[in-house]
Amino acid sequence: MRKISDRPIGVFDSGVGGLTVMKEIMRQLPEEKVLYAGDTARVPYGIRSAETVVRYSLEMVDFLVRKGIKLLVVACNTASASALTAIKERFDIPVIGVIEPGARKALETTRSKKIGIIGTEGTIKSNSYVHAINALYGNKPIVMKEHGAIHFDRYFEVSLGGLSIFTKACPLFVPLAEEGWASSDVAVLTAGHYLEGLKKEPIDTLVLGCTHYPLLKGVISRIMGENITLIDSARETVIEVKKALLQYGIEGNSLSGPLWTYYVTDSPERFIKVGERFLSRKIEQIENINVGG
Amino acid sequence: MRKISDRPIGVFDSGVGGLTVMKEIMRQLPEEKVLYAGDTARVPYGIRSAETVVRYSLEMVDFLVRKGIKLLVVACNTASASALTAIKERFDIPVIGVIEPGARKALETTRSKKIGIIGTEGTIKSNSYVHAINALYGNKPIVMKEHGAIHFDRYFEVSLGGLSIFTKACPLFVPLAEEGWASSDVAVLTAGHYLEGLKKEPIDTLVLGCTHYPLLKGVISRIMGENITLIDSARETVIEVKKALLQYGIEGNSLSGPLWTYYVTDSPERFIKVGERFLSRKIEQIENINVGG
Numbered sequence: 003m004r005k006i007s008d009r010p011i012g013v014f015d016s017g018v019g020g021l022t023v024m025k026e027i028m029r030q031l032p033e034e035k036v037l038y039a040g041d042t043a044r045v046p047y048g049i050r051s052a053e054t055v056v057r058y059s060l061e062m063v064d065f066l067v068r069k070g071i072k073l074l075v076v077a078c079n080t081a082s083a084s085a086l087t088a089i090k091e092r093f094d095i096p097v098i099g100v101i102e103p104g105a106r107k108a109l110e111t112t113r114s115k116k117i118g119i120i121g122t123e124g125t126i127k128s129n130s131y132v133h134a135i136n137a138l139y140g141n142k143p144i145v146m147k148e149h150g151a152i153h154f155d156r157y158f159e160v161s162l163g164g165l166s167i168f169t170k171a172c173p174l175f176v177p178l179a180e181e182g183w184a185s186s187d188v189a190v191l192t193a194g195h196y197l198e199g200l201k202k203e204p205i206d207t208l209v210l211g212c213t214h215y216p217l218l219k220g221v222i223s224r225i226m227g228e229n230i231t232l233i234d235s236a237r238e239t240v241i242e243v244k245k246a247l248l249q250y251g252i253e254g255n256s257l258s259g260p261l262w263t264y265y266v267t268d269s270p271e272r273f274i275k276v277g278e279r280f281l282s283r284k285i286e287q288i289e290n291i292n293v294g295g
Numbered sequence: 296m297r298k299i300s301d302r303p304i305g306v307f308d309s310g311v312g313g314l315t316v317m318k319e320i321m322r323q324l325p326e327e328k329v330l331y332a333g334d335t336a337r338v339p340y341g342i343r344s345a346e347t348v349v350r351y352s353l354e355m356v357d358f359l360v361r362k363g364i365k366l367l368v369v370a371c372n373t374a375s376a377s378a379l380t381a382i383k384e385r386f387d388i389p390v391i392g393v394i395e396p397g398a399r400k401a402l403e404t405t406r407s408k409k410i411g412i413i414g415t416e417g418t419i420k421s422n423s424y425v426h427a428i429n430a431l432y433g434n435k436p437i438v439m440k441e442h443g444a445i446h447f448d449r450y451f452e453v454s455l456g457g458l459s460i461f462t463k464a465c466p467l468f469v470p471l472a473e474e475g476w477a478s479s480d481v482a483v484l485t486a487g488h489y490l491e492g493l494k495k496e497p498i499d500t501l502v503l504g505c506t507h508y509p510l511l512k513g514v515i516s517r518i519m520g521e522n523i524t525l526i527d528s529a530r531e532t533v534i535e536v537k538k539a540l541l542q543y544g545i546e547g548n549s550l551s552g553p554l555w556t557y558y559v560t561d562s563p564e565r566f567i568k569v570g571e572r573f574l575s576r577k578i579e580q581i582e583n584i585n586v587g588g
């Protein structure tokens with residue numbers, strides 16, 4: 003007999019970016035209750051030190067665990083890179099980050115063995131996707147090379163034996179997405195600059211290594227051309243969540259009541275405004291919470 | 296006899312933006328010791344609630360006061376708008392914000408009695424420049440009107456009797472400045488969109504109501520045309536600081552030792568990288584501090 007759990011899934015992010023993961027849960031798992039916790043008072047995590055990110059993350063997850071979640075999605079690249087181990091050690095529920103699913107899919111997808119990764123400055127500097135891909139690829143010795151000057155065109159090439167990874171930080175993509183300019187001519191011009199170097203490389207797969215980037219998919223795909231497969235980490239993460247729910251026998255089948263609740267650490271106004279654009283849906287159940295100091 | 300105080304000036308900001316004020320102090324007051332405190336662990340203040348901004352500000356200023364500052368500059372528009380009164384009530388030193396000096400200069404400058412104000416979403420929504428100008432203009436009844444749609448071209452018109460103020464939020468200017476793209480074609484295109492509405496209005500004076508914006512002066516001036524006078528709040532603020540030092544008889548004349556020290560609440564790496572671009576100068580004395588929680 004199929005087991006059922008009416009307990010909610012917890013989704014934790016530093017701000018609104020994780021809503022692309024939330025949107026995928028709504029699409030792929032429409033019968034699951036979800037509690038979303040966004041640390042809007044302390045966003046962005048990407049510019050904080052690793053110790054700070056671990057401390058903030060544990061505080062946020064603690065809040066969700068007390069609310070009775072059955073599974074946690076860390077829908078934030080920075081927290082997935084810096085705090086996943088600490089979260090898994092502290093809490094006794096299945097925990098899924100956003101980095102490994104995208105890394106796995108990229109490795110499955112590439113034919114040319116040349117993968118591109120784009121993300122925030124913090125994600126790219128941490129090389130978290132490189133390490134995740136390398137872990138799946140057999141932990142080869144890493145050789146790094148820098149291309150381009152300091153602005154616009156600077157990117158990195160990482161060689162892992164037969165596999166090459168090209169990484170590029172695109173810091174303006176997040177404010178562009180949050181401003182609602184993800185399809186604007188400014189986004190096209192910005193993407194053109196950021197992706198200039200990667201376009202010249204023989205990659206066939208590009209990982210959108212930031213939860214905000216699915217909003218810019220159209221522009222990125224237009225710049226990169228249709229021969230490049232874009233890997234949407236949000237989508238891959240939720241495929242993994244679906245598998246885990248089955249594996250642990252904790253699928254939900256909520257058919258009534260409020261399915262989705264949001265908790266934010268600062269006033270909800272801006273979260274609602276930007277978030278509804280991310281979700282293409284109204285945000286109704288939202289509460290202001292206090293965590294940490 | 297001229298009095299002298301070797302105690303430092305304190306400059307408080309949420310992050311790197313206040314460095315444009317710091318740069319002006321270095322230029323206008325080269326003999327003053329300055330302690331700069333940037334709350335980089337909790338930046339940006341612009342998206343936080345007023346209560347949160349007051350709490351953070353008092354914690355940061357308390358740190359500077361304990362270091363023995365003789366005068367405080369609140370080099371952050373959000374903190375100047377929300378926390379100036381609370382800071383003045385709590386601490387017994389002269390306190391100067393960045394809003395009133397720019398507001399006064401705009402009122403002195405305009406001939407057409409039509410002033411433009413640009414700033415972050417938080418600054419524009421708070422109407423802090425409008426209120427500051429109105430206080431100097433005799434507290435006229437305020438009539439507001441909205442122009443344009445929700446994106447790109449949306450701005451506000453505020454009538455105060457014979458004076459009109461046009462306000463426009465330009466959220467992408469801050470990340471553009473921090474990314475080092477302040478003079479790029481992306482900045483030109485972005486400024487073109489943001490300033491489209493204000494260009495059609497008969498303003499002769501435009502207040503750069505955000506400490507980051509002096510970096511974009513060239514681009515903004517190119518879009519607005521040379522007949523518009525740009526008011527640089529950082530410059531006006533330091534003119535006010537100079538007057539206050541004279542008035543209180545607490546000018547400095549430090550001719551040796553480290554003049555400028557920086558304190559940040561998160562790891563200094565990014566602050567140094569972005570900050571040196573803002574200052575056009577090396578950042579040497581920098582320390583990581585803990586405040587609040």
